[in-house]
Amino acid sequence: MGSIKQDIKETYLGIYETAQEKWGDFTQFLVEAWPLLIILLIGLIGVWWYADPPPPRHVVMATGSPGGSYEVMGKKYAAFFEKKGITLELLPTKGAQENIAHLADRKDPVQAAFVQAGLANSHEVRGVQSLGAVEYDPIWFFYRGPEVKERDFQAIKSRFKYFLKEKISVGVEGSGTYSQAMHILKANGFEKGLNFAYLPGAQAVEALKKGEIVGAFIVDAFEAKNVQTLISDPEIHLAAFPRAEAYSRLLPYMQILEVPAGSFSLQRNFPSENIKLMATTTDLLIDDRMHPALQFLFLEAAREINGRPSFFAERGEFPAFKNTGFQESPVALHYEKNGSPLLMTYLPFWLAEMVNRLIFVFLPFCALTYPVLLTLPGYRNKRMRRKINQLYGVLKTYEQELTDNYQPETKDEYLKKLDLLEYQALQLKVSKSMSSDYYSLRTSIDYVRNCLNRGVHPYQFQEEASGV
Structure with missing residues (x-):
């Protein structure tokens, strides 16, 4: 009996976590793609307005x-x-x-x-x-x-x-x-x-x-x-x-x-x-x-x-x-078989007509635009990987500066830069499929921080050590 309850609980938790993950992906998608979505929506509304204008008053x-x-x-x-x-x-x-x-x-x-x-x-x-x-x-x-x-x-x-x-x-x-x-x-x-x-x-x-x-x-x-x-x-x-x-x-x-x-x-x-x-x-x-x-x-x-x-x-x-x-009229034939549209039965005419027309905008928009954008080859992954690569580029620049021209008095300055870089990494909202890249970036930042804290010239051997 206990195992059944446990299975039900685990199933519920699995559904809940999946829903949370999907909702998180969706909200993140909106944050990332809102300019493109607005352009598509404006275009669709423009086509809708001219192809299916509202009835005259x-x-x-x-x-x-x-x-x-x-x-x-x-x-x-x-x-x-x-x-x-x-x-x-x-x-x-x-x-x-x-x-x-x-x-x-x-x-x-x-x-x-x-x-x-x-x-x-x-x-x-x-x-x-x-x-x-x-x-x-x-x-x-x-x-x-x-x-x-x-x-x-x-x-x-x-x-x-x-x-x-x-x-x-x-x-x-x-x-x-x-x-x-x-x-x-x-x-x-x-x-x-x-x-x-x-x-x-x-x-x-x-x-x-x-x-x-x-x-x-x-x-x-x-x-x-x-x-x-x-x-x-x-x-x-x-x-x-x-x-x-x-x-x-x-x-x-x-x-x-x-x-x-x-x-x-x-x-x-x-x-x-x-x-x-x-x-x-x-x-x-x-x-x-x-x-x-x-x-x-x-x-x-x-x-x-x-x-x-x-x-x-x-x-x-x-x-x-x-x-x-x-x-x-085709409308009369439809009316003969099916009667008036359902919305006209329960809503005022102007509202029913507007909702009916908007449905033909938002249904294609929601049913087609979102899945199409999500299924674009590596759309989200490429976008997130580009952000991660940008942070990797900044990290590489810091490391190159430390290697070529390390000055002990600049240590605290670089530590602050690394802290800021890690903070920027923490702000990234990545999907589970990008988790490995995300944590690799944070590990790399921590590695450079550790190297900086290791000694006087962390990226070069001591001259006497190199002569041994």
Whole structure:
């Protein structure tokens, strides 16, 4: 039992002594190599700063028409960014096409934008990537007059022809509503002889309620004011999409939304039966040069703001990486698989970002620089041997002076010099591998001191002794 305790004690002492020795070697290494380490660190920081600069504190984002749902959502993103110490400037625009143009212009300061899926793709636009979809944008067609049941296709087709003879609003040219309306009408073969009004959402609602137009396409969220105004009007009807699966095949970016009977209004039992609606998605597009840290911040904002449950979306459904027509950002792909970086979960954004970037400086510095310097051929030994050899040179000089021109009155002076030389030797911090050289130096100093104390002329025989 005693031997086991002794073994444990010896093992502990061995580990402790080894740790002390390694720590001593490391601190001595820092003392000896600090100028070189500082030069390397400054160089590494310089490369890091230019190769991976910090994210900008000001970002410009294109939203949509003033008062629209995109502007409302943009303000929520701006508030989220403000809490993280970043200013998100919102730029009102006329619609999706203008947003895409801002992103595609490499000199434009806009770095992010809300754009409906299906309006453009990566084959037409360069330098734009997607961070995924952030919400559904149902395609609503509201109309006045007799209600048409969705199961009667011929009635629907006839009704559409009636609409096209009258005036319907298809949104402002260049807007997402206009583009989606044109896709649907073209898919149904209605391309000629059309009588369109190009009204923004709020004006289309007013015109439809006053009877100035008979129908209006609106692409907006269920919660949007324009949509709610028309849904709550009993004189306005909603056209469904009974052939939703066909649309989703012809227009792959389209999503099918199920609407149970009475879900819009239980009192009116509106709709009176289960219906299907078509929807595009709002995609969060970015300039592909956006800093990765900002991309993660946008994705976190989308998760917090758009990840909440809504009429059509379940909790956590957005951000979603659906068919947007644009290449997904590598950051979005990483986020889809792994979520946000761990540091962003527990630290403020600015601190997490700084620590994350510093890790990429100090890890290579600590993991590569120190071992490389330690493994340089005889780096430390040569440095220490050079110091020992310098002291040997001083000792040799003293000995040569004593041999060539010894004066008894200089004995005390040389003894002081030897004491100082020994003191300098004692200040050397040598590793165990250099111990023999270190103690040889001290022995040599002691030898010269002994010779000096031996007699009147310690380095020469007495003349009478030499004649014997």
